[in-house]
Amino acid sequence: MDKREDILQAALELFAERGYHGTAVSLIAEKAKVGSGTIYRYFQDKEQLVNELYRYWKTEVAKAVKEDLADNLPLRTLFHETWSRWVEFAMKNRAAYSFLIAHHHAPYLDQASVAINEKIHGEYRIFFEIGRQEQIIKDINPELIMAIVTGIFSEMMREYWAGHLQLTPELIDQAEEACWHAIRR
Amino acid sequence: MDKREDILQAALELFAERGYHGTAVSLIAEKAKVGSGTIYRYFQDKEQLVNELYRYWKTEVAKAVKEDLADNLPLRTLFHETWSRWVEFAMKNRAAYSFLIAHHHAPYLDQASVAINEKIHGEYRIFFEIGRQEQIIKDINPELIMAIVTGIFSEMMREYWAGHLQLTPELIDQAEEACWHAIRR
DNA sequence: CTATCCGGACTGAACGTTCATTCCGCATTA
DNA sequence: TAATGCGGAATGAACGTTCAGTCCGGATAG
Numbered sequence: 553m554d555k556r557e558d559i560l561q562a563a564l565e566l567f568a569e570r571g572y573h574g575t576a577v578s579l580i581a582e583k584a585k586v587g588s589g590t591i592y593r594y595f596q597d598k599e600q601l602v603n604e605l606y607r608y609w610k611t612e613v614a615k616a617v618k619e620d621l622a623d624n625l626p627l628r629t630l631f632h633e634t635w636s637r638w639v640e641f642a643m644k645n646r647a648a649y650s651f652l653i654a655h656h657h658a659p660y661l662d663q664a665s666v667a668i669n670e671k672i673h674g675e676y677r678i679f680f681e682i683g684r685q686e687q688i689i690k691d692i693n694p695e696l697i698m699a700i701v702t703g704i705f706s707e708m709m710r711e712y713w714a715g716h717l718q719l720t721p722e723l724i725d726q727a728e729e730a731c732w733h734a735i736r737r
Numbered sequence: 738m739d740k741r742e743d744i745l746q747a748a749l750e751l752f753a754e755r756g757y758h759g760t761a762v763s764l765i766a767e768k769a770k771v772g773s774g775t776i777y778r779y780f781q782d783k784e785q786l787v788n789e790l791y792r793y794w795k796t797e798v799a800k801a802v803k804e805d806l807a808d809n810l811p812l813r814t815l816f817h818e819t820w821s822r823w824v825e826f827a828m829k830n831r832a833a834y835s836f837l838i839a840h841h842h843a844p845y846l847d848q849a850s851v852a853i854n855e856k857i858h859g860e861y862r863i864f865f866e867i868g869r870q871e872q873i874i875k876d877i878n879p880e881l882i883m884a885i886v887t888g889i890f891s892e893m894m895r896e897y898w899a900g901h902l903q904l905t906p907e908l909i910d911q912a913e914e915a916c917w918h919a920i921r922r
Numbered sequence: 923c924t925a926t927c928c929g930g931a932c933t934g935a936a937c938g939t940t941c942a943t944t945c946c947g948c949a950t951t952a
Numbered sequence: 953t954a955a956t957g958c959g960g961a962a963t964g965a966a967c968g969t970t971c972a973g974t975c976c977g978g979a980t981a982g
Contacts, residue, residue, distance in 0.1 A: 555931090555932085570844070571756065571758060572758075572759075573756060573757075573758030573759045574757075574758045576966075576967065576968080577967080577968055577969080578934095578966090578967080578968085581933095581934095586932080586933085587932060587933035587934055588933085588934070588968090588969085589932070589933060589934070589969085589970075589971080590931080590932055590933070591969095592968095592969065592970080593931070593932075597968075597969075598968065598969090656895075657895065657899055659755070690911070690915065692908070692911045692915070693902065693903075693908060693911075695896060695901050695902050696893065696896075696902060696908060696911065696912055696915075698896075699889070699892040699893045699895075699896045699902065699912075700889050700892070700893075700912070700915055700916075700919075702892055703888035703889045703890070703891065703892025703893065704884070704885050704888045704889060704919070705888070706888065706892070707884040707885070707887055707888025707891070707892075708881065708884045708885075708888065710841075710842065710884075711880060711883075711884045714842055716880050717878065717880050717881060717884065718878075723877070723878060723881060726875070726877045726878075726881065727881055727884075727885070730875065730877070730881075730885055730919040730920065731885075731919060733918045733919050733921075734885075734889070734915040734916060734918050734919035735915065736918075740957090740958085761940075761941060761942080762941075762942055762943080763940090763941080763942085763960095766959090766960090771958080771959075772958060772959030772960050773942085773943085773959080773960070774943085774944075774945080774946095774958070774959060774960065774961095775957080775958055775959070775960095776943095777942090777943065777944075778957075778958075782942075782943075783942065783943090
């Protein structure tokens with residue numbers, strides 16, 4: 553019984569559902585089945601808790617997307633593989649992905665969290681920059697390419713979680729293809 | 738000097754920047770230069786205030802996008818016109834658009850707000866459904882089409898406001914074209 | 923083996939602060 | 953004078969955080 557894990561898990565779910573300011577520390581304690589004081593044995597304060605969560609899951613997604621990924625795949629194949637893994641992660645870890653997009657630009661994220669964010673963002677962007685040079689991807693600002701891909705993906709997940717969209721394998725493929733049409737030359 | 742307007746404007750900017758739970762009523766009062774009690778002369782409580790704001794601006798965007806819009810335009814032209822108006826609105830009313838996307842699925846939105854949401858959502862979707870029948874738009878779930886378009890658009894604005902993207906007229910056109918490529922047949 | 927002791931993980935009541943909301947007296951207008 | 957609009961101090965609930973005390977498993981003493 554790892555209390556630190558229990559606290560992180562409870563906080564993740566509550567922050568994802570109710571937001572940072574909408575979640576009282578006592579509520580996290582209750583859900584994690586610990587005394588509220590215990591939270592302060594593991595985390596300096598509420599802000600450190602949310603940052604630790606953010607960095608942990610941001611890194612987890614990046615790991616899940618990258619691991620055992622053959623390099624020198626053609627870009628279209630790489631895109632397909634990445635898209636699939638992203639979907640798989642988001643569906644397996646709804647609270648985590650939901651938490652990440654909700655806190656993406658939150659003012660209480662500290663320097664370290666912002667740094668991790670930019671690092672990972674850059675790792676994805678580089679692929680589109682290469683594709684652009686190879687004239688596979690549209691000749692437009694790679695930041696816009698990133699916005700298109702992440703925008704489509706996160707909105708699709710939001711609508712799925714809101715119950716407006718059924719994520720069948722066909723729909724996931726259709727979304728991927730549409731996304732590719734948006735960014736390919 | 739209309740205090741009700743002052744309160745709505747102050748609340749809009751604060752909610753957009755700091756979120757609902759992150760904004761104290763006293764802060765709204767200070768920014769609007771009224772006593773905190775005055776807010777309760779115009780609004781039942783904080784929740785009614787946020788809902789009134791939401792419905793007001795949701796309706797405003799819809800109006801701005803629709804007004805004086807010729808019907809029987811070809812869908813591609815209609816899409817261009819809508820995209821342009823949407824951009825114009827978002828840039829002229831940063832706080833309002835930012836507020837709207839931040840509170841899109843918030844749990845404190847009441848029935849009336851959700852109803853307006855669905856009504857306007859449906860008005861947009863119908864165009865894509867027609868385009869689908871006319872075989873101009875991809876033969877996929879119209880909700881996915883909606884998610885693609887709103888996802889690209891709102892992510893683009895977020896990145897612009899975060900300072901990561903310069904919204905030049907060319908970039909706006911490029912984004913529109915990319916978005917069209919995603920959804921056209 | 924049993925009894926006693928001990929460190930520190932843990933709890934939750936309590937603290938000071940901040941919150942949303944109410945209340946009341948003053949100012950303004952009629 | 954009476955009625956209304958308003959500001960901001962007052963109120964109590966809820967917040968994040970603290971801390972005195974409890975509990976428990978293992979070390980020590982008998």
